[in-house]
Amino acid sequence: MQNCIRSLCNANVAHGFKIGKDTSLPVTYVHSMMDPVRGIGEKPPSEKPILAFFAGSMHGYLREILLKYWENKEPDMRIFGPMPRDMEGKRTYREYMKNSKYCICARGYEVHTPRIVEAIMFECVPVIISDNYVPPFFEVLKWEEFSLFVQEKDIPHLRNILLSVPEEKYLALQRVQKHFLWHTKPLKYDLFHMTLHSIWYNRVFQIKPR
Template sequence: MPMLVETSKLARTPVYLLHIYVPLRTLCRILEENRLQKDLFLPSLPGGMHGYLRPILLHYWENKEPDMKIFGPMPHDIESKRIYREYMKSSKYCICARGYEVHTPRVVEAIFYECVPVIISDNYMPPFFEVFNWEAFAVFVQEKDIPNLRDILLSIPEEKYLTMMSSVKMVQQHFFWHKKPVKYDLFHMILHSVWYNRVLQIKTR
């Protein structure tokens, strides 16, 4: 893990979305708590009802299974934020369903909380796809397969889950932003992503 400075930022995607600002003390506490055993829940989907996909998820899975914490909007108060963090930290898999757009910031939030992202968004291009093999640390589920979501996740062997979880921890450092750039942190990843896409544009001309 790179050395953290006074404030750390967690990027939601490489260039085109906003960041989450996380105080250093809070970040260190969360990273320590993340080391606790994750055996309470399977997937979780706290958050807003953005777009057409999340209502479909609720239709099929809200309050359907005790090991699936999938529910709708939460109040914007301190206690709700604490509950949100607890669900993210204690879940083995975190549902990252598209909202109004193909991209969802919850993908990087899941990495932040050391939870394997379950990406439900057709035609989704993940951050830094040119560098990371996302299938090594994320599960991709087609939108049409939402009714089979639980079976898909339960079919993943525990050994594979542990390998994916280890990979989540390995890539985590590349999504942190520091006041003074650290080798291979988010600043360098963004530069590489911009360079790569620029080179691609030149090649296609």
Template sequence: MERCIKALCNADVTQGFKIGRDVSLPETYVRSARNPLRDLGGKPPSKRHILAFYAGNLHGYFRPILLKHWKDKDPDMKIFGPMPPGVASKMNYIQHMKSSKYCICPKGYEVNSPRVVEAIFYECVPVVISDNFVPPFFEVLDWSAFSVILAEKEIPNLKTILASIPEEKYREMQLRVRKVQQHFLWHAKPVKYDLFYMTLHSIWYNRVFQVKPR
């Protein structure tokens, strides 16, 4: 395995992921084989009145810490635990993402989370909180341009950090989310620059730079 390029959703540098050799895959759902782009997009920045949103199961040690600090603590921070099952609840979850400036993407049992791609899907700036995580396609994408990446220890300062980002900078990041969105989308048949081709490109890129000239 040490001679192989591994393509992993769990791109954790403490669990054997090698930067410069291995490939970090986006963790995402295919919502509908016939229409994988269903519900794509979200509200424009001027109509996103929620500062930050998170809802999900309390996998791992870190998410309970997030809820301890922020659940029911601030009206600008819509931080919840698991949402009740059902179609109405799922639509409520989607509408929250479509209406939020920032979508919190905390680690669960592993360093990656499907919320990272969900946030991009709904044009919400992802806030990745996961130590030792290597973001997908980092070889070619500047994640600092369209996301906020925080250390786990910054949880108590989460609102202060997000609220201190100037509106102009937020709008720039949100625009860039919309621009990079094409790289995280599945299609029934692969489309140039989509997730399928980006994954192949990452493997090719790492393979090329491992080839030693004679």
């Protein structure tokens, strides 16, 4: 493993992920193989009444802290525990994402979460609360332009942080969505090609000969 380029979902620098050698692989859901862009976007920021949304199981230490500070505290902060996993629960979850300006992507047991890509698809700015997480394709994509990284210790100040962010990030979201889509036959710049590019980039530019 010391001499291999690993492509890992759990890109945790505190647990052996090596920046410049390993690559970070996005965690994604494929909602439709035949129509991967179905349901993407739909609403501009001015039509999204919710400031921030999170719902998820209470695994790991961080999500309990998130709910402690923000569950039922502000009307524009929709922070919940787990939602039903039936069809209606999934539909409600998606509607919350579509109607929210920011989607909270808080780590669970691991540093990664599929919410990051889900948020990008629904044009909800991902707010990544996960210390030591390395985002996918950071060699190419400027994550600071379309997402927000909040340190775990700053959860008590989360609402003030979000209110201070300019809306330019929404425009950037539309430019990066294509990089996180799977297709039955890979298309130029899609997730398949981006993953291969990350591996190629680290192989050519980053790994130093021993």
